[in-house]
Amino acid sequence: MSELHIIGGGMAGSEAAWQAAEAGVRVVLHEMRPEVGTFAHKTGQLAEMVCSNSFRSDDDEQNAVGLLHWEMREAGGLLIRMADRHRLPAGGALAVDRDAFADEITATLKAHPNVTVEHGEITALPEDGQWIIATGPLTSSALAEAILAETDTEALAFFDAIAPIVYAETVDMDVAWRQSRYDKGETEEERTAYLNCPMTKAEYEAFIDALLAAEKTEFKEGETAGYFDGCLPIEVMAERGRETLRFGPMKPVGLTNPHQPEQKPYAVVQLRRDNKLGTLYNIVGFQTKMKYGAQTEVLRMIPGLSEAKFARLGGIHRNTFLNSPRLLDDQMRLRSRPRIRFAGQITGVEGYVESAAMGLLAGRLAVAELRGETLAPVPPTTATGALVTHITGGADAKTFQPMNVNFGLFPPVDAKGGRKGRRDRYKAYTDRAKADWAAWLRGAGLDAQAGAA
Template identity: 50%
Template sequence: MKKFTVVGAGLAGCEAAWQIAESGYPVTLIEMKPIKFSPAHKSENFAELVCSNSLKASRLESAAGLLKEEMFRLGSLTVAVARRCAVPAGGALAVDRNDFSSAVTDMIKNHPNITVENRIFDRIEPEENEILIIATGPLTEESLAQEIQRLCGDCLSFYDAAAPIVTAESVDMTKAFGASRYDRGGDEDYINCPFNKAEYEAFINELINAEGAVVHDFDVYEGCMPIEKLAKRGLDAPRFGPMKPVGLVDPNTGHRPWACVQLRRENSKGTMFNLVGFQTNLKFGEQKRVFTMIPGLENAEFVRYGVMHRNSFLDSPRLLNADFSLRSNENIFFAGQITGVEGYMESAASGIMAGINAVRRAYGEEPLILSENNMIGALSRYISDESVSNFQPMGANFGILPPIEPKIRDKKERYAALGRRALDGLEKAE
């Protein structure tokens, strides 16, 4: 019998191990926590969410919603658990991160086909009958990262940033107000901190002149751009980005604010909220000084300041097949953000595919490579497309799917049609 080993118990590693185990085969899941933690991880549990607690939109006419539905139909562990641990977040699927990771951990540890080993994995030397999946994420432990470099050559590096979290009771609700954009969801899903023009300009001035915690020469991936770096692109850049006021009306004025910071519920009890889109590299003292200029956060209690950490990902188009196996050794698979899929669910989806295809590889079956009409299939093809010369991480989006013909002009109708096509094709693939 073939031996299956998965390294890393993040979302991708848990999904990969789950797929193998659910197929009826024993699998060993190796996780270095609690022996050693990365700079961003704090919990001993698996599938820890270290940045946002949002898994993005739920509706099927959105790219993120379509991705999660495809995953669910493929037997996803994390999507099923997330739906059980959901907290109100308008049209998004957000979770109580502690409940989510605890539930995933329990299900993994209690599966009869999964053996968990807590140790540092630092040598990539699979046995002759072993299928190995490396899902150690963008914060791979240093000795293993060196092994990956030895095996694969140079990795690309970038920095990733996480947003601060504040207590709900410390927000001044005489200035802030509860509402979801365009009334999508309940008023308890988001807290909104509105700016007038003068307040906004004063805030941006302090933000761009605040002192950062790290000086570095690495590029930051667009999806995790620190708010202070975005602000340096132009006075209105945040106002057309995470601070956009569209779809909101300040009940104190009866008008749309000049700009707005949204706080999203962090846990099921609604005692903590994170600052949406406010990933940051500012020093902790500077975060407190500048972010308390936000109307309603003058006396905010920060339970976590924003942090920034180094991430690495493979030059996957030169290294990986569309089934996430390594071209130079097809008994070795990679999964998760290290492959260049960007986002929690995208990482988990790659774990699903790696797990399914590891079993198929072991027993001589053709790999499962979904159609380019599927969101998962399109992402798989993107990370393995040798024509991609300047490879950057990619999250789920409708731009990577082939267009509908004839073209549908209405965007909402077009996205709904893309979703129907993807799910119809997935049923046939299954």
């Protein structure tokens, strides 16, 4: 078989490379980092993540992203296996030690006999060969311009934000305490996975005032893209109403302050472990566009963080994605150049897990094509199938926006048999998806390879 070239060594590109290489295809993985950096990345490692909680819920019976985890495990996904290996205690979530995760994926792919990693920027669309473009939302400007020229369309875009990371030793534990919301988790370590900083009503009101008044990063002239709702900056949420944060990332429910057990906090800021050593903590839900100086002043108003030191401050950046329903076919190929597939967040799926899942599928689709075969469509009743169906025709091209996996993308389940409540309905979705995914893997001849991986 011919070589498969993949541009982008993030979640989608790394997973696509693994799937193809394990199937016997020679892969050249092109990654521009570290020669060309981005706003969010700090290293040249493959599959580098910004947030330790990028995999989100691991509940495969009641949550669509947990179901996606299950499907990737069944298909022999490299990234989900490494996430399991480097997981951190986080209640019911699958949080990951980002550095160890990226280090092992980089070493694994570079050691694979069928994989060659080439560092350097690709600035134009290839003219021949089989390619997957998985450059993500931070695609380099030169390649983005080449894609725009080929597709004859204006780029769709949105603004994304990242949250600050605090050094754990600088959190005042005479104020903060360890507890997962509702004590969720099977072990003591999981039940105490979060640091909690309580606020009184007066402290909350003062924090909101400072947040609204803080100096913000302004968009450049001509930048009119909106925000992705899953990563709204905290000040944008606060502008929607003074109580918005208290019913969002700062909700005080499911927590008891052992320092003042009789006093219920008016609001609570949670911090989640960001590495295995427990030396770094991410401020949960605190994506921000405040300028750096303002961030340190405002965030130190949080009780327990008055002396906080930051390993990384938050920030905002522009993300781009394709109008995939119009530009891609059902094999994730560019209609005008079918030798080129797209995968990952650039296709309009939102989230690292969704990106990796689309990389897994794109890699398998490319392998089949190189063999002169065509894989059967993935059932839309599965999490993977619901995503790929959405981006390749299920969504309206006129209003297409990035989307996380969710049960709203699935065909409705039959409500018969007493499945009327939400938990029963979600269980019906996941039961059906697991059966259909297993059948699709068997029909595609992938189940044996999944077990071997």
